Amino acid sequence: MPELPDVQVMKEVFDRCALNSRIDDLEVVNAKVLRGVDEKKLKESLRGKTFVESVRRGKYILAGLDTGQALVFHFGMTGYFHQRNGEPDKYRCISFVFENKPSLEYVSIRLLGGVSLSGSVNGFINEKKLGPDALSCTQQEFESRLSAGSGSVKSALMDQEKISGLGNIYADEILYQAHIHPLTPLSSLGEKQLKSLHRTMHRVLDVAIRHHANPAEMPGGYLLTHRKKGEKCPRCDGEVKKINVSGRSSYYCESCQKKVQ
DNA sequence: TTATATGTTCTTGT
DNA sequence: TACAAGAACATATA
Numbered sequence: 182m183p184e185l186p187d188v189q190v191m192k193e194v195f196d197r198c199a200l201n202s203r204i205d206d207l208e209v210v211n212a213k214v215l216r217g218v219d220e221k222k223l224k225e226s227l228r229g230k231t232f233v234e235s236v237r238r239g240k241y242i243l244a245g246l247d248t249g250q251a252l253v254f255h256f257g258m259t260g261y262f263h264q265r266n267g268e269p270d271k272y273r274c275i276s277f278v279f280e281n282k283p284s285l286e287y288v289s290i291r292l293l294g295g296v297s298l299s300g301s302v303n304g305f306i307n308e309k310k311l312g313p314d315a316l317s318c319t320q321q322e323f324e325s326r327l328s329a330g331s332g333s334v335k336s337a338l339m340d341q342e343k344i345s346g347l348g349n350i351y352a353d354e355i356l357y358q359a360h361i362h363p364l365t366p367l368s369s370l371g372e373k374q375l376k377s378l379h380r381t382m383h384r385v386l387d388v389a390i391r392h393h394a395n396p397a398e399m400p401g402g403y404l405l406t407h408r409k410k411g412e413k414c415p416r417c418d419g420e421v422k423k424i425n426v427s428g429r430s431s432y433y434c435e436s437c438q439k440k441v442q
Numbered sequence: 443t444t445a446t447a448t449g450t451t452c453t454t455g456t
Numbered sequence: 457t458a459c460a461a462g463a464a465c466a467t468a469t470a
Contacts, residue, residue: 258466259468290467290468291465291466292465293465293466332461427460428462
């Protein structure tokens with residue numbers, strides 16, 4: 182679930198539920214999600230403190246504390262925030278208890294996500310070598326970062342050091358909207374195609390966020406709801422094919438995304 | 443019961 | 457050595 186648009190929606194939840202309210206306590210239900218920090222240190226660093234800002238960079242949420250430190254959330258394949266208004270979420274891993282708001286739970290079902298503590302918001306970004314955020318990446322940055330590599334265009338879109346925020350589903354969607362085959366080598370993309378790819382990336386992400394990253398709400402003509410072998414392409418009635426690209430399933434329409442060598 | 447799954451990171455291979 | 461592709465990770469769902 183969580184790619185850039187989903188994480189953007191989660192940031193909005195975080196801001197509403199956690200910003201500018203004193204953290205009274207936190208409950209660590211499953212310490213497996215703690216990365217590079219133990220429960221004791223985490224509690225010491227958070228109790229009595231306040232989240233004063235939040236930044237989304239790619240698929241990460243960086244929550245800045247009034248101490249200057251930042252708590253970093255990543256959601257893996259199955260993570261989300263849940264505001265507790267009744268029963269706790271069955272898969273909650275960490276619960277933040279606030280002075281004057283309901284608790285916020287960090288949930289990770291398959292435990293592939295993680296929470297870590299960083300010296301500062303920017304420190305984390307540099308350490309991870311995260312590329313520019315897909316939503317704010319300029320056309321120039323996009324072109325120079327993508328024209329450098331040599332693999333397939335899809336692998337490059339998913340490489341967080343090149344551009345951060347895209348995952349398997351949105352990489353497929355962007356290529357579909359741009360009429361580009363996922364296995365097209367980067368080296369064969371011309372300037373015109375890179376420009377179009379950049380424009381398409383912005384448009385797809387923008388539409389996804391406006392529809393709360395919910396595929397069911399999104400307009401027709403998107404591959405998102407047709408990720409199944411043998412489905413009809415929502416644009417040209419061609420057949421949706423499934424192939425493997427860098428170990429992940431890729432869906433594309435064989436008649437409107439022609440392969441270029 | 444088995445195959446598949448949106449994530450990152452470590453390992454392997456070219 | 458550098459880059460790119462593949463395996464592993466944990467667990468729910470179809």
